[in-house]
Amino acid sequence: MRVVLLGGSGFVGSSLSRHLAQGGHEVVVLSRNPARVRAVEGVSVWRWRPEMLPPLDGADVVVNLAGESIAAGPWTRPRRRRIYNSRVETTRAVVRAIAGALRGPGLLINASAVGYYGDAGDAVLGEDSPPGRDFLARVASAWEEEALRAQDLGVRVALIRLGTVLGRGGALSRMALPFRLGLGCVLGDGRQWFPWIHMADVVGAIEHIIVHEDLAGPLNLVSPGQVTMEELCQGLARALHRPCRFRVPSGLMRLVLGEMSSLFLNSQRVRPDRLIAAGYQFRYQNLAEALGEVFGAAKG
Numbered sequence: 001m002r003v004v005l006l007g008g009s010g011f012v013g014s015s016l017s018r019h020l021a022q023g024g025h026e027v028v029v030l031s032r033n034p035a036r037v038r039a040v041e042g043v044s045v046w047r048w049r050p051e052m053l054p055p056l057d058g059a060d061v062v063v064n065l066a067g068e069s070i071a072a073g074p075w076t077r078p079r080r081r082r083i084y085n086s087r088v089e090t091t092r093a094v095v096r097a098i099a100g101a102l103r104g105p106g107l108l109i110n111a112s113a114v115g116y117y118g119d120a121g122d123a124v125l126g127e128d129s130p131p132g133r134d135f136l137a138r139v140a141s142a143w144e145e146e147a148l149r150a151q152d153l154g155v156r157v158a159l160i161r162l163g164t165v166l167g168r169g170g171a172l173s174r175m176a177l178p179f180r181l182g183l184g185c186v187l188g189d190g191r192q193w194f195p196w197i198h199m200a201d202v203v204g205a206i207e208h209i210i211v212h213e214d215l216a217g218p219l220n221l222v223s224p225g226q227v228t229m230e231e232l233c234q235g236l237a238r239a240l241h242r243p244c245r246f247r248v249p250s251g252l253m254r255l256v257l258g259e260m261s262s263l264f265l266n267s268q269r270v271r272p273d274r275l276i277a278a279g280y281q282f283r284y285q286n287l288a289e290a291l292g293e294v295f296g297a298a299k300g
Contacts, residue, residue, distance in 0.1 A: 001210065002026045002058055004105070006094065007065030008045075009036040011170040012111075012162075012202055016063065017043050019203040028059070056097050059105040061210055064147070066090045067111065070136070071171060075260045084139050087111075091146040099153055109209055110147035112161045114195045114222060116140035119266040122193070126273045127161075127218040134262055144218070156216045158209045163195030163222035163270060165202055166290050176236060176295075184237045185246035188253065190230030192267035195222040198284035198293070208280045220272045225285040229264070232287065239291035 003020055007013040008029030014037070021027045021042030030048040031037050037045045056062060068086040073079055091110060098104045117125050118132010131141045144159045151157050166172050178184055197205075202221060209215045227235070237244035253261040272282075284290040 001060040002028065003061045003063060003210075004028045004030060004056055004059040005063045005065070006030045006048075006090070007067065007111070008043075009033060010065060011167070012165055012199070013065045015167065015199050016065070016203050016206060020207070023207065056101040056105055057103055059101070061107045061109065062094060062098065062105045063109045063206065064091060064094050065111045067143075070115075071174070071260075071263060075135070075258060080135065084142070087139060087143045088146055091143060092149075095146060095150045095153070098150055098155060104153065105155060107156045107158065107210065108147060108150045109158045109160060109206060110144070112140050112144050112147075112159045112218070114161050114163050114220065114268050114270050115262075115266075116144070116161055116218075117268050117270065119262065120269065121267050122269060125220075125268060125270045127220055134266075135259055136262065156213065158216055159218045160206065160209070160221045161218055161270075162202070163197045163220075163268075165199055166196055166284075166294055167199030168294060172294065176240060179236050179240045179242045179244065182242055183246065184233065184240075184242050184244035185248050186230055186233045186244065187248050187264045188229060188250040190228060190233070190247070192229050192265060193269040194227055194229050194232045195220075195268050195270040196227065196232070196287065196290070197221055197223050198290040200283045200293075204283065205275055205280055208275070208278065212278055215274070215278055217274075219274050220270050221275070222270045222272050223282060223285055223287075223290070224272060224276065225287055226269055226271075227287050235287045235291055238288070239295050 003025050008017045009031050017027050018040050027043045029045045034045040034047050068082050115136030116131050118134050118137040131137050164171050233244050
């Protein structure tokens with residue numbers, strides 16, 4: 001298949017493009033900065049801008065992972081606008097490009113996030129659970145709404161609600177830094193649920209979606225192995241052979257980070273019900289095994 005990938009120079013996109021190319025797919029990465037895209041056999045790179053997306057003629061699948069990092073800095077008003085526009089406006093441009101193609105793709109896989117659910121406490125969240133009301137929930141809802149417009153063009157649309165992806169890089173490397181320095185700590189009271197997924201299962205699940213034509217709509221890309229923030233932090237400490245002696249109170253985090261503290265304090269007990277029902281076999285359901293692979297591979 002010919003797969004066009006937006007956001008291919010990012011943490012998930014670079015792994016996905018490599019995985020799909022190794023699986024025999026023709027991969028075209030659209031990037032605003034082609035120099036950042038790692039050279040991989042079977043992957044070609046085109047320069048693009050959201051306002052001037054190239055036609056998608058001949059593509060079988062479009063995977064849209066584009067979006068500014070939500071953890072790169074404080075959520076000032078300009079950054080909130082960039083976070084929103086980099087997802088919603090880009091997705092709108094993708095659907096417009098699909099509409100303009102003479103032979104457009106049959107499948108759009110559009111990124112979303114478990115932030116869609118907001119802060120849900122101990123409630124078990126499946127794909128049919130309602131959205132939250134905070135900033136990230138509003139962004140995710142608008143993001144998905146734009147992607148679903150492609151259905152009117154006869155395109156199958158899969159919305160992948162990603163948990164925190166564990167791999168070499170990304171959010172995990174930033175979370176691990178205090179532990180490496182001997183300053184490991186539990187964020188908040190530690191009872192909040194923390195949805196995660198190993199990078200191998202992200203790329204595996206996306207490939208599963210591509211080949212299973214009955215999969216459409218929202219899909220939770222999280223491990224079935226649910227953990228709390230306390231369990232995550234203690235697992236990091238064990239994987240890195242470092243202590244975890246401290247706690248950062250929720251009130252202090254909200255004072256310092258403002259609404260951005262929701263990244264660490266929101267509780268989302270998310271289940272990948274639809275992927276499991278579709279027969280996807282997770283490689284990593286155990287957090288200790290996932291962290292062991294990441295940090296063992298990093299040492300190797």
